[in-house]
Amino acid sequence: MRMKEDHMNNGQLKPGYNIQMATENQFVLFYTVHQRPTDTxxxxxHLEALKNTSLPFPKxxxxxxxxxxxxxxIYSLDEQFESLIPYNTFLTEQKRSYKKDIRHASNWTYDEYKDExxxxxxxxxxxxxYLTRTDKNGFTRDFKVYECEDCSDCPLKSQCTKAQGNRxxxxxxxxxxxxxxxxxxxWSEPSAQIYARRKIEVESVFGHIKGNRSFRRFSLRGLAKVQTEFGIVAMAHNFLKVAGLHQLLSGKNRGKQKQVEKNNSFFSTCFILGTY
Structure with missing residues (x-):
């Protein structure tokens, strides 16, 4: 995998594992270990493994x-659970530079009746x-291919495409x-508030484990051993969270007690993030 810790700045590949965690209120509720470099x-x-446990499936x-x-x-629709997952260009499309870039066909005029x-x-x-592509993992996608009638002598071609022929x-x-x-x-108000919690949910858990607990590298090898090792780390993290909540609810911080009780809805919302 390509790690964030790239001291030589050359994109070097290192052996590693992809840890997927499901959290709520910064508790690690479920995790899986993968030998796949991409989160996609x-x-x-990860969710199939969760279904095979006794844990309730998140809403x-x-x-x-x-x-x-x-x-x-498509998997989210088939399994009939609500998902809040932006696509890879979601934030980029909001920028003014993207909306003015003529390379993106989404900025062109489209005639639905003529399909052009x-x-x-x-x-x-x-x-x-029509074009059909099959990914390395066997998933098939269908495309419609459009082609410009004539790109010759177009003064905008260099800004539009690098292809030799028509765009x-x-x-x-x-x-x-x-x-x-x-x-x-x-973009809906309730969903935006829920999605905003992701930054302080699962991101914080990884931050605590890597930064505060200084667990940045596995000591063991093999999926089974790494699964056990990270389980111990996750359990230690949860114990420390429980200790913190016990102190919070003991009466010393009454102002925050109601907020803790409000957020304590076990596994209604699942936040997911990798990698390790």
Missing amino acids: RCFKP NVIADAGYGSEENY YTCPNNRKVLFKR QVQYNPVYEELKAKAKVSL
Whole structure:
């Protein structure tokens, strides 16, 4: 895996494990260990492993943009649980520079009746064919391919594409629809408040374990041993949280007691994050 600790600044690969954690109120409720370098491919097996336990399945699943793939969105719909997961360009699309960039077909004019785009140089980008791609993990995606009628002598071509021929656009109807639904959910008032908690939820847990507890490297090798080792770390973290809450509820900090009781809704919301 490529680690954040890259002392030589050359993107070197190091042996490591991808830890996925489900938390609520900064308690580690569930975790899984993976030998997959990307968080995207850990989302489904992590929740499948959770389903096979005696723990209640969460009503809401919140994760960062590293999990926002078409496969994960479809999995959320199939399993019928609410998910708040931005896609990888969600924040970028809000920037003014993105909205003015003519490379993105989403900034072009689209005629739904004719099923064609009009590029910034007022040339037609027509539908040509369907395309199917299968990822390395076996997931199949369907695309619609559009191609500009003529890009020759276009003064904007250098800003639009690096291709030698006419500009092509590959559009994934299913993924774009799922992204639109995710955007609506993330911008709604209740969902925005829930998603805002992610930064102080699972991010804080990793921060405590890595920074305050100084656990930055596994001492053992092998999935089974690493699973046990991290379980001990997670258990120690939870014990320290319980000790802190006991002190908080003992009467010394009455002002914060009501807030703690308000947030104590066991496993109604699941926050997920990797890696380690």
